[in-house]
Amino acid sequence: MKKLGFGTMRLPLLNPEDPASIDHEQFKEMTDLFLERGFVYFDTAYPYHQEHSEEAVREALVKRHPRDSFLLADKMPIIRVTSADDYPRYFEEQLERCGVEYFDYYLLHNMGRDRYENTKKFGGFAFVENLKKEGKIRKFGFSFHDDAETLEMILSEHPEVDFVQLQLNYLDWNSAVAQSGKCYETAVHHGKKVMVMEPVKGGTLAQLPEEAMEVFRAFYKDEPVMPSPASLAIRYAATLPATEIVLSGMSSVSQLEDNTSFMSDFKPLSEKEKKLVNEITGILNRTIKVPCTSCKYCLEECPISVNIPEYFGLLNLHAVTGKKTNMYYQRFSMNHAKASECLKCGKCERICPQHIAIRTYLEEFAKLYE
Ligand code: SF4
Ligand code: SF4
Incomplete structure (x- = not known):
């Protein structure tokens, strides 16, 4: 499988002020192009786009393409779960919203220490494992936003998990808060595949400050086509051996064309490019104040x-x-x-x-x- 996944949390909008106003026609065009270029992985979730991402996926992807031509990931909104009965209720609603009979990948969404306690209390892991036995999902994991110690605890207590979805990008690799590097190593230690989210840190690594751009441009000055800063960030995440998919929340046809161009024939970062990444990280760490990813x-x-x-x-x-x-x-x-x-x-x-x-x-x- 090609390592680029289509994250549907930043779809094109008709009105930039209204996250529910998805530009369905542009999304259809992007979906078709993505599939035409040999990519198959789509990722949605219950709350994205004020709860309209799943239905947009149904309209652009599910209704218009054979079910075996793509892989679909969806996520249980565990933050909203207040009793064991909520799990089947949300799951059935998600199948209906997406117009599918099964999900290829299914995740407990936004796992962290507090939500883990709640999930254990209401039997969330057992519920999802049972879905797998019933064939309603193919692979089971969770998306994670906490420290490596918490990840270690969860993976030790739940070896049945197939994969983890981590926030992973070069700026957060050594961050004491996001702990991208430590979380990745923890997942590898437990033999898990990694789905990467936020590879460009909500756009931060796609629009570098001028000081970093000067270094970037000088490095690639002899290339026939100047690559985008986003390409460096996405390739960084895809270069890690345990990475199965790097999700990119693409918002336009041009972004999709850029992302698919360098991921069609993916080349891991060279040693020189890894040094470039270190240099840019140093510049960014001096300038970025708030590590916000615009997840909303x-x-x-x-x-x-x-x-x-x-x-x-x-x-x-x-x-x-x-x-x-x-x-x-x-x-x-x-x-x-x-x-x-x-x-x-x-x-x-x-x-x-x-x-x-x-x-x-x-x-x-x-x-x-x-
Ligand atoms: S401040 Fe808000 S938008 Fe920024 S990372 Fe936190 S939750 Fe997401
Ligand atoms: S921004 Fe202020 S008012 Fe809004 S949730 Fe945060 S603390 Fe509360």
Whole structure:
């Protein structure tokens, strides 16, 4: 199987302010092109695009292509599970939303220490294992957002898991918070295959600051076609031997064309490219302030809809360039609460997979922009 997977959490939109307004026609075009180029893996989840990603997959992929021509991964929203009865209810709903009779890959979504305790309490692992016995799923895993110690505990207690999905990118490899490297080594130690999410860290590694871009351009100056920074990040993740799939949340035909171009005939990073990655990582670590991936989980939890990811994007931009862009703040806060209106309830921080001190950074942002 080719190592690039289509993550359907950042699909093209008709209205950039409305995550539910998926551009179905463009997604169909992207789906067809992806399959034509020999890629087969699609990844969706219950909450993506305000719960519209699964039905978009049904319309663009399932209804228009033979079931054995693609592999589909979906995820149980364990954060919403409050009793054992919720598992079959969500699963049946997901089959219906996607229009399929089975999933090739099925994951417990967004596993971490707290959610692990809940999943054990309500029998989540046994439920999913049983789905596999019944043939309703083919392979069973979980997506993970916590530290390597927690991953070690879960994999030791649940050797039946087939694979893990990890946030893995070159910037987070040695990060004390995301612990990409340590988590990867833990998965390898347990003999698990790894599905990679966030290989470009929510776009951060696709749009490098100018200082890093200068180094990047100089390195590839003799190439007939200048590669994209995203290609370096995706190839980095795909070069790791235990990586089965690298998911890319593609948002346009052009992004898909770029991603599939270098992953069609995948070449692992050379030793020189690995040194380039180290150099760029050093530059980024000096400049990036908030390790936000724009996953928007916090936005869904926030009772007053503070536009956290966009505000953090502006905070990072200021850290790199020293510039404020008031026009963007006006736009980003138009249908959202301002940073200074934060209630300090902490709901966002409880769900943030990156464990970001959101309230503290919002205060800093408010001082800067308000
Ligand atoms: S702490 Fe502030 S930003 Fe976070 S969920 Fe509460 S109100 Fe929203
Ligand atoms: S602050 Fe955390 S939850 Fe919110 S978008 Fe960023 S990474 Fe995701």
